[in-house]
Amino acid sequence: MDAVDIFFNADVMRRAFPILLRGLGMTLALGVTAIVMGTALGVGIALMRLYAPKPLRLFAVLYTDLMRAMPVLVVLILIYYALPFAGIVLSSFAAAAIALSLVLGAYTAEVMRAGIQAVPKGQFEAAAALGIHFWLAMRKVVLPQAMRIVIPPHASNCVSIIKDTSLASVVAMTDLLKQATDAQALFANPTPLIGAALIYVAILWPLVRLTGWLEQRFQRAYQR
Template sequence: MDAIDIFFNLDVLRRSIPILLRGLGNTLLLGAVAIVCGTALGIGISLVRLYAPKPLRWLAVIYTDLMRALPVLVVLILIYYALPFAGIVLSSFVAAAVALSLVLAAYAAEVVRAGIQAVPKGQFEAASALGLGFWTTMRKVILPQAIRLVIPPHASNCVSVIKDTSLASVVAMTDLLKQATDAQALFANPTPLIGAAILYVMILWPLVRLTGWLETRFNRAYQR
């Protein structure tokens, strides 16, 4: 048996495709949930760090530093295996979504904070002079200007989150990698893993290129 039959067995790949596609659907769903929840939480944390009372600002700093220092896998294992001792039992999908959201929120908070701080202070003063409240100022004046600085690095973080969904296989979630591993055992052939790798590239490579395009486009807009 040569390397082609071992790693690129077309018959095994054909039979494993339905299994891989089921895992792909779970991977995309997990990534979408983590990105939406993590982004929303990150925006909230950035506002707390910038404008909340000092004790809350320190808590936000500790949270962002801690979540950025811990590996995603460690956070996932703590949530899935440690929380049951406190009476909180989460499914593998929910545990993975929570872990990824918490980590992404820390990175998103730093990106959003930097974007808001890059907006000239005169914009805040002008909004105040017009009688706009804090939330109206953030929604209509500050965030629209900050977003062009936030989108490129945040898009890169979102790509990383989608890659990190593969860690959910550690807690037995039926994501793309877990399904590929099961298919490998079922067919006694590593070709399903190659198929999973191809699917990851098909999804992530366009997103990587999109991130580069966004960075170039928004940098040009900012320089104007």
């Protein structure tokens, strides 16, 4: 048996492809869920760190530092395997979504904080002079400007989180990698793993290029 039959077996790929597609659906669902929840959480933590009372600001600092310091896999294992001892049992999808959201939220909070602080303070003063209250000024004036700064690094963080969805296979979630490893065992051939790798590349490579384009586009906009 040559290398092509071992790693690129067309018959095995044909039979395994529907299995991989089911896993891809779970991976995309997990990625989208984590991005939406993590982004919302990160914006809230950033605002808490900047404008909340001191105890809440300290909590925001502690949260962002801990989540950025802990590996995603450790957070996932703690949520899925440790919480049941406290009577909290989560499905593998819920545990993975929460873990990824918590980690992305920490990185998003730091990016959002930097973006908000980069907006000139004169914008707040101008809004106050017009009688616009703080939160309306934040929503209508400050955040739209901060998002121009935030979008490129946040897009890069989102790509990283989509890659990290592969860790969900550790808690037996039927994502793309889990389905590929199961298919590899079923057909006694590594071709499904090669197929999963190619699917990851097909999805993530355009996103990587998109983040590069966003960085260049916004950098040119700042230089004007």
